[in-house]
Amino acid sequence: MIKTDILIIGAGPVGLFTVFEAGLMKLKCHLIDAISKAGGQLTEIYPKKPIYDIPGFPKILAGDLVDRLMEQSAPFKPGFTLGERAESIKKQNDGSFIVTTNEGTRHKAPVIIIAGGLGSFEPRKPKILNIEVFEKKGVEYMVKDPNIFIDKKVFISGGGDSALDWCIYFAEKNKKKVGLVHRSESFRAHKDSVEKIYHLHEEGKIELYTNAEVIKLNGINGLDSIEIRTNNNENKIIKVDTWFPLFGLSPKLGPIADWGLEIEKNAIKVDNTIDYQTNIPGIFAVGDVNTYLGKLKLILCGFHEATLAVQSAYKIINPDKRYTLKYTTVQGIQGFD
């Protein structure tokens, strides 16, 4: 059981900034995210896009903003449960909550801050017969720990940044050739990555199939081979250890919608007059996941909401103590040892 002061669901920009604000009040945070990397939409949808409305940064790439937020929260040593979706919540007699993920990891905290954005990012699964039988037995929808796949026979499907980035990664690290299968001849990924793929293909490090797709999976106790329909309409069976269909992720509010929270327009209703608390005391919702009159889905607004939410979190966690706001310019940042 992971125990913390504040359990944050969602490691997007707002969840990450919550760690910093909570840390200033000596509150320890742990974050859960359904995807294997921090950064939410900024990492998943637009890492290379510049953002122009973050105070103090006339222009910053989304991916760089995530790096800065990670750096800013690091002194407060947050814990992470990545690649797992917060599935259920149970209130305890002492007022705290236990949140369990889809992988069964349990977390206990007196305060929950939901920073779930548009919802948990779920993989878009290809329509292949019996694919679920092979899930986690050779079929993986995300690369949680690349080291596990080093020197395995890896095939990847997809034409976006994630598919190409991982293909390049494995082609450079693995002794065995990496396979890339894409339905079209044109890729949606960055030009540099596409050029690199063709370059690695020419060097013999990538087996490339365009205008092709994986149509069948074979194996008895797990994946043994994939069957590809190639560009000249032939079927080819290839032995593999792991196949990653990386067709992107789509957000779903998912299990949070069944937690008894008041939901409006697919978002969680909060009290914006005080602290962005939900209808369940002790559970707050900040960032894109919440709604109230005048709500704006902007990173900046989420930062403000998180700052106010942790003030109330402090009072719940320390009912007998008073907290006086001190400027960091006077105190500096005192992280956790």
Ligand SMILES: Cc1cc2nc3c(=O)[nH]c(=O)nc-3n(C[C@H](O)[C@H](O)[C@H](O)COP(=O)(O)OP(=O)(O)OC[C@H]3O[C@@H](n4cnc5c(N)ncnc54)[C@H](O)[C@@H]3O)c2cc1C
């Ligand atoms: C193309 C594009 C451009 C944009 N440009 C700007 C801009 O220039 N300026 C600006 O201010 N905003 C911009 N936005 C909006 C901005 O990205 C969002 O306001 C911001 O990402 C919200 O942050 P968040 O932390 O609330 O949520 P998110 O970034 O959505 O992160 C939420 C995280 O929660 C996780 N999660 C959700 N439910 C669960 C669960 N049950 N279990 C585990 N994890 C869960 C998700 O996997 C996700 O990683 C843009 C958005 C898009 C799509």
